[in-house]
Amino acid sequence: MNKNRRYAIITILVSNAILISLLESLIPIPIPVPGVKLGLANIITLIAIAFLSLKDVLLIVIIRCVVVALLTRGVMMLAFSLSGGLLSALGMFLIYRSMSKYFSIKGISVIGAILHNTAQLTIASLILGGLVVLYYLPVLLLSAVVTGFITGSISEVAISELRKKDFFKEQVKAEDIDEP
Amino acid sequence: MNLKAPEQNLLAKLDAGVKLILAIVLSIIPFFCQKPSSFFVLVLFLGFLTILARVNLRTLRNSLLSYGIIVIFPYLFGFLVSWLSTRYSANALFVYEQGFSAMALRLFKLFLFWYVGTLYLHSTPLNSLVGVLDKCLYPLKKLGLPIADYLKVLMCVLETLKKSGSEVRKKFQEKKASLSGDHKSLFMLNIKGIAQTIVSFLVDSFQNLDQIQEDLSKIEAEDLYSYKLKVSKPEIMAIGCFLAINLGLYVIEAGHWL
Secondary structure (H helix, E strand, O other): OOHHHHHHHHHHHHHHHHHHHHHHHHOOOOOOOOOOOOOOHHHHHHHHHHHOOHHHHHHHHHHHHHHHHHHOOOHHHHHHHHHHHHHHHHHHHHHHHHOOOOOOHHHHHHHHHHHHHHHHHHHHHHHHOOHHHHHHHHHHHHHHHHHHHHHHHHHHHHHHHHHHOOHHHHHHHHHHHHOO | OOOOOOOOOHHHHOOHHHHHHHHHHHHHHHHHOOOHHHHHHHHHHHHHHHHHOOOOHHHHHHHHHHHHHHHHHHHHHHHHHHHHHHHHHOOHHHOOOOOHHHHHHHHHHHHHHHHHHHHHHHOOOHHHHHHHHHHHOHHHHHOOOOHHHHHHHHHHHHHHHHHHHHHHHHHHHHHHHHHEOOOOOHHHEOHHHHHHHHHHHHHHHHOOHHHHHHHHHHOOHHHHOOOOOOOOHHHHHHHHHHHHHHHHHHHHHOOOOO
């Protein structure tokens, strides 16, 4: 694939991930716990995992985290979102590629959410210089199971819809035709 | 999320690189301060910068809120669990060594660190910010990573968000009613409806794929972002003011005053 086409696909996926995460406020969250978000942007990460390479997936996560940090004016947020995003993307990618026989998209999403929350809390405990924040881990892990299941369910439907449409293949095929 | 360019004020006009160095030093200073008077001076200085940068109350509230949710709430929760466990089980394992006042001071220092970052990002135009990021990532460029391409993608994402953000929000709000499932369904969420909406967003936005690809191939990185060090009168004044504050803090910490 031409490098600019690849970057254009990444641009669209990152923009969609940010836009979708902005829409979270419009969807009622079943767990009213401070710090718990549905994590709808994870749907785009899961779609990218299903159709793109690890390098592209990580690039999508990094650019998304940097853009969100720039726009929400939060430098420290970058450390939290990058650690959580990268660890969960890496974990989900490895499981999807090597153990997809044993895990459904929902299961992979739950594992991703658990990794995400664990990484974020670990960074928080490192920054605070104390392990006391880790008492919050069970709360976050429990919520990760619920939110991961919801985003996983949405991703599963979205991925199968995109597969039915042969959507990503179409994008690459179009490029092959365009190429001289 | 704020896609607007910062207002034209003295802080926004300062060179982004010089401002970054001053911001980094300023965010580290609280960790070297011990005396309450030093913190008072620092808070006054940050208040002055806040007025100078014309930071609106909404930005301040959001910054405080996200800091509270991400850092303070988990800490207070952990502290409460630790205190209750120690009180009711008398098990030494649950005793939390760090005192509340020491931790409160650390949380305050971290907040100042957080706030300086917010001020920097609030008062710096995005293209200069990405330009500075490009210079900071020079070692990675040397290692062969296509940083300029990645930053071009980043700028394109920002452009796409500017163009389609409000439109997507409007579309989603229109679909909101159909996205809430009936009351019997799990968590009242219409999973299939949300998934189909996301797929339709994706399919719609992929219609611009060729256009974005063309833009990416035509546009040079320099057209999207740039940074050149500029040291003029405002920068010299800012550095002077910063050094004066540092000197003041040194005098306080050394015990020569207050």
